[in-house]
Each structure stands twice: as C-alpha cells, then as structure tokens.
Amino acid sequence: MMNNQIQIAAFSFPHEAHIAKASLEAANIPALIADEYTINMDWFYSNALGGVRLFVPIEHAAQAKAIIEQDYSNNVDLGFEEFIEDKQD
Numbered sequence: 001m002m003n004n005q006i007q008i009a010a011f012s013f014p015h016e017a018h019i020a021k022a023s024l025e026a027a028n029i030p031a032l033i034a035d036e037y038t039i040n041m042d043w044f045y046s047n048a049l050g051g052v053r054l055f056v057p058i059e060h061a062a063q064a065k066a067i068i069e070q071d072y073s074n075n076v077d078l079g080f081e082e083f084i085e086d087k088q089d
Contacts, residue, residue: 005032006058008065010051014040017052020068027067029060 011017014036024031034053039046046052056064 004057004059005055006061007034007053007055008061009054009068011054012046012051013043014052017054020054023067024054024056024060024064027063029056029064029067031056031064 009017009020011020014033017033017036021031021033032055034055035045035049036052038049039052054068
C-alpha cells in the first residue's frame with residue numbers, strides 16, 4: 001500500500017496532520033496519516049517515531065507540498081466575508 005507513497009510532512013500531534021490532510025483532500029489529493037494511533041496513546045513517542053507522518057502518492061508530491069506550505073496567517077484577522085473576497089481576487 002505504501003509502495004507508491006512518499007512522506008511530505010511530519011507533525012507533533014495528530015490534529016495537525018488531520019488539518020493538513022483535509023487541505024490536501026479538498027484539492028483532490030489522496031493522503032494517508034501514519035503513526036497517529038501510537039502517538040495518541042503515548043505522545044512521548046512522537047519524537048522517537050518521527051512524528052505523525054503524512055503521505056501522498058508520489059505523483060502528487062510537489063502539489064501537496066505547495067499546499068501544505070501555504071501560509072494563511074494573514075487571513076486570521078479577516079472576517080469570513082473579507083476572506084472570501086480575498087480568495088476571489
């Protein structure tokens with residue numbers, strides 16, 4: 001199953017990985033989270049295991065990395081209306 005997958009990111013906590021996975025799936029990029037349950041059981045293992053790892057098919061790696069690396073911090077102070085208008089420009 002993991003033969004054609006490549007790791008594009010690692011996160012300290014599972015919720016961070018799920019946010020990234022949702023962003024990828026919104027762009028129709030399939031994603032897989034690894035080590036989520038182990039780290040949920042004992043989060044001290046996160047560093048030892050390399051974090052909660054996010055995998056995508058190799059052919060989607062470049063696009064997936066670009067999506068994950070987008071910075072939306074400037075939009076935090078915007079209201080919903082302003083955010084939508086900003087995205088339409």
